[in-house]
Amino acid sequence: QVLLVESGGGLVQAGDSLRLSCAASGRTFIAYTMGWFRQSPGKEREFVAAISRSDGDTSYADSVKGRFTISRDNAKNTVHLQMNSLKPEDTAVYYCAADRNFGLATAIYDYDYWGEGTQVTVSS
Numbered sequence: 001q002v003l004l005v006e007s008g009g010g011l012v013q014a015g016d017s018l019r020l021s022c023a024a025s026g027r028t029f030i031a032y033t034m035g036w037f038r039q040s041p042g043k044e045r046e047f048v049a050a051i052s053r054s055d056g057d058t059s060y061a062d063s064v065k066g067r068f069t070i071s072r073d074n075a076k077n078t079v080h081l082q083m084n085s086l087k088p089e090d091t092a093v094y095y096c097a098a099d100r101n102f103g104l105a106t107a108i109y110d111y112d113y114w115g116e117g118t119q120v121t122v123s124s
Contacts, residue, residue: 001026001113002024002025002026002028002029002032002098002112002113003024003025003026003113004022004023004024004025004096004097004098004113004114004115005022005023005115005116006020006021006022006094006095006096006115006116006117006118007020007021007022007023007118008020008021008118009093009094009118009119009120010119010120010121011121011123012086012120012121012122012123013122013123013124014086014087014088014122014123014124015085015086016086016122017082017083017084017085017086018083018086018120019080019081019082019083020036020080020081020083020094020096020118020120021078021079021080022034022036022078022079022080022081022096022115023077023078024077024078024079024096024098025077026077029074029077030053030054030074031053031100032053032098032099032100032113033050033051033052033053033098033099033101033102033103033104033105034050034051034070034072034079034096034097034098034099035047035048035049035050035051035096035097035098035099035105035106035111036048036049036050036070036079036081036094036095036096036097037094037095037097037108037111038090038092038093038094038095038120039092039093039095039117040091040092040093043092045095045108046061047061047106047107047108048060048061048064048068048081048094049061049064049068049069049070049081050070050099050104050105050106051070051071051072051079051104052102052103052104053102054074057104058070058104059104059106061106063089064083064090067083067084067085067086068081068082068083068084069081069082069084070082079096081094083120086120086122087122088122088123088124089122090120090122091120091121091122092119092120093117093118093119093120094117094118094119094120095114095115095116095117096114096115097111097112097113097114097115098111098112098113098114099111099112100112
């Protein structure tokens with residue numbers, strides 16, 4: 001069982017940056033691939049980024065590639081999402097998720113545990 005708590009969301013202007021954090025409970029954080037997803041009103045939840053357990057492999061959605069960076073600190077049981085050059089279309093609730101399997105999964109159903117989300121609003 002993993003409890004995930006996101007933080008760092010807020011209201012920013014287009015072009016600004018935000019850093020989201022996700023704190024995980026438990027002593028087996030390193031056993032999980034970690035991912036970030038987002039959901040805008042009226043849209044399905046979509047993949048944003050994922051990071052492997054310990055070797056630093058990452059995967060990004062095309063819409064955020066080059067602007068967002070996912071990282072993790074296994075000693076502190078945290079995963080971060082650095083978001084630069086934010087756009088109004090990045091407005092969404094951002095969710096942290098944990099996957100017990102190997103690989104950089106991008107599908108919602110691959111993830112086993114979810115946080116409750118943090119709101120990011122980007123004004124134009």
